[in-house]
Amino acid sequence: MVKPIWKNRKIGIAAGAVLVILGVGGYTIASSASLTGTVDFSPRETIRMPITQGAALNTSATDLNGWTVVKQNQRYALKLHVKSGNLAVKDLSTGFEWTAFAKQELLDKEKVGGTLRTNLESPFIMEYFEASAIQRKIKNAKDPNALITYSQTNQGFAADYTFKDIEIGFRMEFDLTDDGVKVSIPVQSISEKNKFKLISIESLPFFGAAGVDSIAGYIFIPDGPGGLIRFPQEQDLVGKGYEQPVYGAELTTGNFPETNMSPVSMPVFGMKQGSNAFLAIIDKGEYTASIKAYRPGIISNMNSVSTKFVYREEYDRRLSLGGKSVRVFQDEMAAQDRVVDYHFLRGDQANYVGMAQTYRTYMLDTNRITNKLAPTPHVPLDLTLIGGDSDWNGNSGYTPATTFKQAQYIEEDLKKSGVEAMHITYEQWQEKGSLSPSRLFSLEGKLGGDKDLQAFVDSSHSNGYKVLFKTDVVEASTEFVNHSPKSFGIRSIEGNVMMDKDWFWFTPNVSYNLTRSIGDKLKGYGIDGIQFSDIGNLLFRDYNPSYNYQREDSAYVYQHMLDYSNRELGTNGISLGNAYALQHAKHIQNLPNDINHFYDINERVPFAPIVLHGNISYSMGAGNIRDNDQEEFLRAVEYGAVPSFMLTYESTRTLQETYSWGVYSSRYASWKDKLLKEYKDFDRLAAVYDQPITNHRQVSDGVFETQYGNGISVIVDYNSLSFRVEKGGSW
Structure with missing residues (x-):
């Protein structure tokens, strides 16, 4: 990775940035x-998601295994297993199903117990604290004090979760889309009526989780230009898993990064299992979200990737001018809607290239890239x-x-x-x-x-x-x-x-x-x-x-x-x-060219370049x-x-x-x-x-090919330290 140019500081704020102070001292x-004061444009407009009105869930179509088809379109069927709380999205053309958490045959192989075990069977993991204790505690949908109510909506179903003992409640809405499923947590659905306060909600923490013996695939994380964690595992476990905040740590809580590693720059993650894959886009709430990925042996025997939405930050509150402090959570809740949009891919699109092209299309269609x-x-x-x-x-x-x-x-x-x-x-x-x-x-x-x-x-x-x-x-x-x-x-x-x-x-x-x-x-x-x-x-x-x-x-x-x-x-x-x-x-300098080597990431891939190329130039x-x-x-x-x-x-x-x-x-x-x-x-x-990048692959050991929209391919050979440009490439 290219070394950044630092000023005389012990703590770097971001990788690849030339931190120089130009223009900040030019005023008398x-x-x-x-x-100071006002700016010459209107303030950012905040529009909250409405809480979708629904009817009683119709379970008349429940099959012998307890699954109910809640919503169906030409491509997918959204199903709910009321008894377990699991949900599934079935690809109608292939029969492949993505589930919110692992099916029973995988769960039966788990050796963990207690809350760690029930976390594996819940569509969320919620952290909370008691104001007088300042200690992280966990709830999930299997908690005996959880009251769960399902309702039918126009696009799918909603699940209202209320914990009677701590009086915290929220809703998760599951909408079937043309591309997959969209999961929402409207901020207006969150209620806190007691001394207990919400810290975070990890949404679908084991969606599509793959066991140690699963078909070959990988987890995609937006680390550097893009990183893959392959499975089945081919090496001994290293580290404690991957968890990084989108756009970097929040400085105002004193979380100064101690390394020059690049922060997560794109709010996405994904997984590939054989000829099926998904890309998850954090559509709302990415500013206070983290990407989490775990190999088997850390928290379970499964490969998993998800997002964690943070509602309250943890920080050190000073108790005296002498510097003594105590760890606390902020009083104010980050009042933001949270949405994760899962896009399903299959066949020759079920890979990191298909994931990147899906995100590129999303960015262009929503005017998040306009150049x-x-x-x-x-x-x-x-x-x-x-x-x-x-x-x-x-x-x-x-x-x-x-x-x-x-x-x-x-x-x-x-x-x-x-x-x-x-x-x-x-x-x-x-x-x-x-x-x-x-x-x-x-x-x-x-x-x-x-x-x-x-x-x-x-x-x-x-x-x-x-x-x-x-x-x-x-x-x-x-x-x-x-x-x-x-x-x-x-x-x-x-x-x-x-x-x-x-x-x-x-x-x-x-x-x-x-x-x-x-x-x-x-x-x-x-x-x-x-x-x-x-x-x-x-x-x-x-x-x-x-x-x-x-x-x-x-x-x-x-x-x-x-x-x-x-x-x-x-x-x-x-x-x-x-x-x-x-x-x-219009242009990006120092786009990361390497993954961070603090984590057990197997492979570097050009996810960000595929998203950007042809629209925004970069060095x-x-x-x-x-x-x-x-x-x-x-x-x-x-x-x-x-x-x-x-x-x-x-x-x-x-x-x-x-x-x-x-x-x-x-x-x-x-x-x-x-x-x-x-x-x-x-x-x-x-x-x-x-031109957009339309494909990328490893041809052989040390040889990679990048294909562009006009049919031209660039083949890079790291063995001979050379490259060639071909019309039509070798596809």
């Missing part, structure tokens, strides 16, 4: 007031030029690495050398770089003045290149930014300013207004867009009572920031590629800072990325004592030949730049 204290790439005769190079940066000690000022004139030289030299298409990202352009405390928009004098910048932009445009300026409008350090954390920073769950040592995060309204202020200046130079360093890889709440933003509110503001850059400048760029940002994203790390040069180059080719480099005109030594120290080798003169060779290689893929 007198003019900072304009950054479409145009055909191009040449693949664009994603070139980042580092202007320079502040010195570590802050006393020596700013060390330039690529002035505007030098940037112009580089782009003109690349044009003469045959680079026909390029997007240039220029970063660390503000006065004093990362340590800029002054006005919002103030060019670093050592890079050159207005005329030099304008000449660079004009020359780039004349050569057919686009120029984006990179900026971080999300986080800042109190060491050098004039903006007050109390006025501009988000609040933690306890109401105090959220800090990680001397770092804080801007409330989304401030980020939006910073974007507009910077963008209005960039527009005057004809700069084509903003490359956002944290939009797309970071998300959090804000407990400031002036805003009280949920994570989806923050995402809503970030979407407007991307839209502003598109509308006023022409384009934008994000990092990593979280799904919340894809609606208005997978700079060619000059790879860990494994040839392997990562070939993977970028296999996964349909564009070429990428991060360079400086001056020697890399100029950055060693600055906040951009993580670029270990960047001098343009040293990397020019390598860049030109890679560009020429990537340019062989120009014909598929705007």
